Amino acid sequence: MLFDLKPKKRKIDLFDRKEELEGVMEAFKKFPIILITGLRRVGKSSLIRVSIAESKYSSISLDGRLLFMNSGGNIRKMHLVNQIEKELANFSKSEKLRKSLKTLKGISINGNSVSLDWKEIDILSLLERIENFAEKNRSYVILFFDEAQYFKHYGSRGGKDLLALFSYVYDNFERIRIVLTGSEVGLLHDFLSADDYNSPLYGRVLKEVQLQPFSKELSILFLKRGFEELKIKVDFDLEKAVDILGGLPGYLVQFGIRYSEKRNFDAAMDETLKTITGMIKGELEELSGKSRRYVKALKYIASGADTWSKIKNIFAINGDIISDSRLFEILTNLEKMCWVKKEKGEKVIYTVVDPMVRHVVLSKY
Ligand SMILES: Nc1ncnc2c1ncn2[C@@H]1O[C@H](COP(=O)(O)OP(=O)(O)OP(=O)(O)O)[C@@H](O)[C@H]1O
Ligand SMILES: [Mg+2]
16 A cells, blocks of 8 residues: 555555666665665665565565664664664575574574573674575675664774675675665765765765655656545545645555545645654754754755855854854754755755755754
8 A cells, every 4th residue: 555654565555666676675685785765755664675575585674763862872783783683584484594503502492582692602703594595596695784874883983893794795795685775965974974984884886776756747647546446536636735745655655545535635635744744853952962052953945045145144143152163063063964966067056855854943942
């Protein structure tokens, strides 16, 4: 069903994205490390889940944002191993896997269940066994790190231990594929820093699949298909909804569900905007925790201060004399986190990427 809030898992529930799906499935066979990048709610998790399901590979998923939250901001081996243990349950029914893992230190196998002792287990040795298992099956195992930029909070060296593991997998394993998603695209690239010779990943080729929001036409078609699927006749022009919401499937799904419940455009849109505002407010709070100036800058840009000097001025008018280097840092980071887009023409113009974020910072925040 298209109007479902959870990331899609089945191909028939995934609208469009044919090329991207083929791209990812091809990439599984060719590239040890694959990045899926795009704005929040654009459909990264859906794309990767459907790709894994379609290719019928086993997978281990680790959600960076969740691990970051649950670990109080400092992800350690214990958290990683606990999550791996849960994920192993997905394919521990396989006799072959249990056989490959049986003799590994730190692992105990009881019937179908596999438990790991985080102090004892060596993650690299575990991956070696998984590689052997995949090799024997002539298959691949996907190690999926969702919102991977959060893994820079792994261990005490800014995530470098994990990057070292990635580079070992890259160099030595043929059957384990590492898939990383990131909505803060610049931060993800900073974390991996494959072009920095101090990074363990230096020189490795990372295949990137970028997901864009749907075009206006596709967004309209997405809503049309979603309502058709539910056999709901709509009494408004779909374009009107898309003009407000933009092309992020996450927003379109929210609206689809609300309209199905209310059968009234204004009431449904009102509820949708409230929900979206709630989601974005949470994200803005997280951003504000890094620096209050990020949210201020977003607000100023949304209100029309679209050049460097206008932004600097409006900070000053509001009593905050900001240095050039600090403003540079704020705008560069906002761009890396994909809140803001910089267009280079005669002048450099800044815009807020997501129309809903624009709406929220201008109205209530
Ligand atoms: N191609 C698609 N077809 C149908 N539904 C989609 C598609 N892409 C995304 N969705 C829906 O949009 C919502 C957001 O998708 P998803 O969680 O996959 O995005 P995401 O980019 O991983 O988001 P986040 O940044 O919040 O993790 C979900 O409700 C999902 O079902
Ligand atoms: Mg996701």
